[in-house]
Amino acid sequence: MNLLLAQAPAEVSTKPLLVLAIYLGLLLALALFSGRLFRGTSKDYFVASHSIGPFMLLMSVFGTTMTAFALVGSTGKAFQQGVGTYGLMASSSGLVHAACFFLIGIRVWAIAKREGYVTQIQFFRGRFESNGLGYLLFPILVLLVIPYLLIGVIGSYRVIGPLSKGMYPELFAATDGSIPSWIIGIVICGVVLTYIFAGGSRAAAWANTFQTLVFMAMGVLAFYLLSDKLGGLGAAIAQANPQHLVRTPSELEIVGQAGTSIREVGFPYITFFTYMFIPLSVGMFPHLFQHWLTAKSAKSFKLTVIAHPICIAIVWVPCVLIGLWATGVFNATPSEAWPAAAVGIMKGLPDSSVGAVLSLTLRFLVENPIIVGLVTAGILAAIMSSLDSQFLCLGTIFTNDVVLHKVGRDRFTDKQIVLIARGFVVAVVLLTYGLSLYLEKQQNVFDLAIWSFSGFSALTSLVIGALYWKGATKAGAYACVLAVAVSWLYFFLKSGGHEYTVAGVMPVAICFVVGAVSLIVVSLFTKKPSDETIRKFFP
Amino acid sequence: MKRSTIIIALFVILAVLHQDCWNWANSNLVFGFMPVGLAYHAAYSLVAATFWALVIKFAWPANLEAWADEIPDSD
Numbered sequence: 001m002n003l004l005l006a007q008a009p010a011e012v013s014t015k016p017l018l019v020l021a022i023y024l025g026l027l028l029a030l031a032l033f034s035g036r037l038f039r040g041t042s043k044d045y046f047v048a049s050h051s052i053g054p055f056m057l058l059m060s061v062f063g064t065t066m067t068a069f070a071l072v073g074s075t076g077k078a079f080q081q082g083v084g085t086y087g088l089m090a091s092s093s094g095l096v097h098a099a100c101f102f103l104i105g106i107r108v109w110a111i112a113k114r115e116g117y118v119t120q121i122q123f124f125r126g127r128f129e130s131n132g133l134g135y136l137l138f139p140i141l142v143l144l145v146i147p148y149l150l151i152g153v154i155g156s157y158r159v160i161g162p163l164s165k166g167m168y169p170e171l172f173a174a175t176d177g178s179i180p181s182w183i184i185g186i187v188i189c190g191v192v193l194t195y196i197f198a199g200g201s202r203a204a205a206w207a208n209t210f211q212t213l214v215f216m217a218m219g220v221l222a223f224y225l226l227s228d229k230l231g232g233l234g235a236a237i238a239q240a241n242p243q244h245l246v247r248t249p250s251e252l253e254i255v256g257q258a259g260t261s262i263r264e265v266g267f268p269y270i271t272f273f274t275y276m277f278i279p280l281s282v283g284m285f286p287h288l289f290q291h292w293l294t295a296k297s298a299k300s301f302k303l304t305v306i307a308h309p310i311c312i313a314i315v316w317v318p319c320v321l322i323g324l325w326a327t328g329v330f331n332a333t334p335s336e337a338w339p340a341a342a343v344g345i346m347k348g349l350p351d352s353s354v355g356a357v358l359s360l361t362l363r364f365l366v367e368n369p370i371i372v373g374l375v376t377a378g379i380l381a382a383i384m385s386s387l388d389s390q391f392l393c394l395g396t397i398f399t400n401d402v403v404l405h406k407v408g409r410d411r412f413t414d415k416q417i418v419l420i421a422r423g424f425v426v427a428v429v430l431l432t433y434g435l436s437l438y439l440e441k442q443q444n445v446f447d448l449a450i451w452s453f454s455g456f457s458a459l460t461s462l463v464i465g466a467l468y469w470k471g472a473t474k475a476g477a478y479a480c481v482l483a484v485a486v487s488w489l490y491f492f493l494k495s496g497g498h499e500y501t502v503a504g505v506m507p508v509a510i511c512f513v514v515g516a517v518s519l520i521v522v523s524l525f526t527k528k529p530s531d532e533t534i535r536k537f538f539p
Numbered sequence: 540m541k542r543s544t545i546i547i548a549l550f551v552i553l554a555v556l557h558q559d560c561w562n563w564a565n566s567n568l569v570f571g572f573m574p575v576g577l578a579y580h581a582a583y584s585l586v587a588a589t590f591w592a593l594v595i596k597f598a599w600p601a602n603l604e605a606w607a608d609e610i611p612d613s614d
Contacts, residue, residue, distance in 0.1 A: 083576040084576060086576075086577050086580045086581070087557065087559070087576065087580040087583075090580070090584070091557060091580040091581075091583045091584050091587070094583070094584045094588070095550075095553055095554070095557065098587065098588075098591045099550070102591065102594065102595075106600060107600075110603050110604070110606060110607035111607075113607045113610065114606075114607060114610045232572075233571070233572035234568075234571045234572050236572070237572045237573070237574070242566060245566045245574040245576070246564050246566045246574070247562075247564075247576050248563050269563075272558070273558055276557065297604070297608075298600070298603065298604040298607060299604070302595050302599075305591045305594075305595060306588055306591050306595060307588065308588075309584045309585070309587040309588040309591070310584065310585065310588045312584060313581055313584040313585070317577065320577060321572075321573070321577070324574070539602060539603055
């Protein structure tokens, strides 16, 4: 494939942006319609009055767990590391996520329904009879969610910015005609804020259902169009780089304008094995906890548990294949013909944005601006379906675990509580917007995702202990949280915030074991919870 | 043997099967377009879904559901 023949036309079409505008308009209309179903109570705002049925629960849980990484990261990682990407991140998630939904989600839902909990911290405060544990967990959970939020917002800058390059050369001369990030941020954060403000959890569930359907459909559409352009499925894979079709680590030579570089493709066994700890993060995501509580009944979880691995396959298999095909598409020799971004990604630079591969491949092979707009809408859908839940969750945590816990729930009417929550959601959105603009140029923000996931995964031993071991004590819980925090911080500082392994072992595996052992050992020698607490938490 | 023991054993077997070290260097294509390393794990996703369907059928926590429903929902 001669890429020089596939350059973008001189006059850049604004049609992709029109498609995005239509998508955002539809999303807003649907979410605002769902806001009309809002019952005006705090319970409805926080957990949709436990009214979400099986299909919407599946879509909202799946949409929330699959960030933008599902579409663009999977393609980029396969382009960078090869076929093992699916086993590394997707099939393990199918098994482990479903385990978390079945073993943690349903039980947490039942307890929270009986006790009226709407946040994770309320649950842990109750189970371990400790206000202090809540104050310890609060900053940890918030600090782990913030990078996750930033990834979404900055991700939208990196998707829409290059997409709009050259569209408005006079209006935005400083950015080569691209829409500046501050405008993209206002639009994306503004749309999400509007529907979260209006309808809380219920609006998030409706919006997530729409967004999930959009990004699943757009992934399949991109797959179909690209395979067609490459001459069919067999021809597409035949031109891929053979080193990317196996998982055996091997050295790949990249010849670029800046000289030759060599890097490793594939995955060591031990990294592949210990990566299985990463999907445990869903057991401790506070925003997912809140989604679980929206379920109408325990039965609502059935579809989520069974269909989640299948939904993962529907999204990830096509995207990983596109990433493999792209290794052939961008395999022109000399590689000066490659787009600079593709060279950076193939070199495996830590600051490369692997998320660009899907868009790059589409723009080179499918020149139809409507299609490019549709697939970009799919990527935005994946980003926004996680953002809304995270914004709402942080607003809920600040309202319930700080204000209401400190001042007392009885001091406020239900309407005032909703107002406080909305105020916090606005504050969180503004803070995220400001931080995203400040950190936009910090390339390693995306590397923080794996650290955010690792922190949540390591803390999952706490929720498993809380739910399944009557002997788990308050002191054990403190020990677990502190041990995870210290071990996580140690590895994080050592890594400089980038991806890091200890002799091939993912740090998350070590942090998880350290946390679990601390919980068990300290609990064995400290005061057991009261009988009343045991009755409340163990049916 | 208790159901929970069987489920835990099956889960461990699935976790072991996830490692598929025998496929690591296999570059053959399944159906002429899917590398073995991907086809195996795509099939694994379906097996995982089937496993959880069986767990729900044979080990659904009905007591937990009844316990949660003892307290009526209210706004």
